[in-house]
Amino acid sequence: MMKINHPGILYIVATPIGNLKDISQRAIEVLQSVDCIAAEDTRHSGHLLQHLGLNKPLISLHEHNEEKRAGELIARLQQGESIALISDAGTPLISDPGYLLVKLVKEAGMRVVPIPGPCALIAALSVSGLPTDRFVFEGFLPSKAKVRKEQLEALRLESRTLIFYEAPHRILESLRAMEQVFGADRQMVLARELTKMFETVKSGSIHEIINEITQDENQERGEIIVLVAGAKVIFEEETGFSSLKILSTLVDTLPVKQAVELTSQITGDKKNDLYQKALQIRDQKKHGKES
Ligand code: SAM
Numbered sequence: 001m002m003k004i005n006h007p008g009i010l011y012i013v014a015t016p017i018g019n020l021k022d023i024s025q026r027a028i029e030v031l032q033s034v035d036c037i038a039a040e041d042t043r044h045s046g047h048l049l050q051h052l053g054l055n056k057p058l059i060s061l062h063e064h065n066e067e068k069r070a071g072e073l074i075a076r077l078q079q080g081e082s083i084a085l086i087s088d089a090g091t092p093l094i095s096d097p098g099y100l101l102v103k104l105v106k107e108a109g110m111r112v113v114p115i116p117g118p119c120a121l122i123a124a125l126s127v128s129g130l131p132t133d134r135f136v137f138e139g140f141l142p143s144k145a146k147v148r149k150e151q152l153e154a155l156r157l158e159s160r161t162l163i164f165y166e167a168p169h170r171i172l173e174s175l176r177a178m179e180q181v182f183g184a185d186r187q188m189v190l191a192r193e194l195t196k197m198f199e200t201v202k203s204g205s206i207h208e209i210i211n212e213i214t215q216d217e218n219q220e221r222g223e224i225i226v227l228v229a230g231a232k233v234i235f236e237e238e239t240g241f242s243s244l245k246i247l248s249t250l251v252d253t254l255p256v257k258q259a260v261e262l263t264s265q266i267t268g269d270k271k272n273d274l275y276q277k278a279l280q281i282r283d284q285k286k287h288g289k290e291s
Contacts, residue, residue, distance in 0.1 A: 007110045008035070008082040010073070012098065014091040014117030017223075018195035020051055024117050028052055035081040038073060040097055044088050061085065063097050070101045077110050084115075089223075091119040095139045095165050121163050124191035124225040127201050128161070131230065135161040141174055148174065152181040159230040159268025166224050172213060178228060179206045187229040193222040230268065243267040247274055248281050256282060 011030045016022040031037060031054055039045035042058040049056060061069045073083055087096035102112050121137050138155070141148045141164055155162060166174050171190075178188070184207035192200045200219070202209060206228070213219040243263055250259035260274045 006080055008077040008080050009111045009113050010077060010105045011084045011113050011115050012092050013084045013086050013115040015048060015086050017090045017118045017120045022118050022195060027115050027117055030115050031084055034084045036083055038083055038085045040087045045086055061097055066097050066100045070104045074105060074108050094119055120194060120225055123194050124227060128189040128227045129203060130161045130189060130227055135163055137163045140165050148177055152177055156181055157231050161230050162228040164226040166226050168220050168224055171220055171224055175206060175210050189227040191225040243269045247278055251278050251281050
């Protein structure tokens, strides 16, 4: 009888961002069970597998060979092999290769299963003390000064917490560009070497953090995440419009829900807060007319 192979599964496996104890039990079990492991840097990942006592075939998958490798890996999955994708650190695809592979595997109708775990941006956000309910992850800023500035300009009025990955040799340059665009007083957090021996999380204004880095060059070393507070106050300062004024104008002509929705889109203020204010404004206006 002919053997029918079921297609294999592609597992997206998160690995530690520093401290090797952060690997999950399930990640270890999956890495043990798969037929092969696709890795960004096979030498780097070889050390992790060695640490875990695993001996699995490693296949390199990086930004320069992803398309070609994806074809080969899809053929293997179709033969019934299971494959894990890992990156050098943290969650694959997050500023790391794998997007094309996942897209093509899904288009080929096969399963992609996440094995969640460490992710530097989430770890940093969770200890930043900045609002966590809404945030924007910008990955790495462009290295060219002009393009970087344009990208920052586009984020100037963004009200959600901003998160950037940054290379140590560019950190000062980037922070100075942020100081120019967001202003010296905007609050920020510099999260460095998370889960490692020299882990530091520093909070302050952009200007204060730049001063700290220039006084202690250790702060320019290692792996770094920059978090910047959203631009709440800036909206009113820059535009001269207050969110109350906008809300009050819209409430005159639109249903409360729509007025709130639009005001939130324009100012970035939270809908819940605006809703309460809208009800008060509407009641005040009603009573004003009655009396
Ligand atoms: N896929 C990874 C993740 O899940 O976070 C990110 C990979 S990206 C190529 C590497 C960047 O992530 C570093 O330049 C740094 O900005 C950030 N990063 C990674 N590990 C970190 C750590 N332990 N502490 C601080 N930042 C880290």
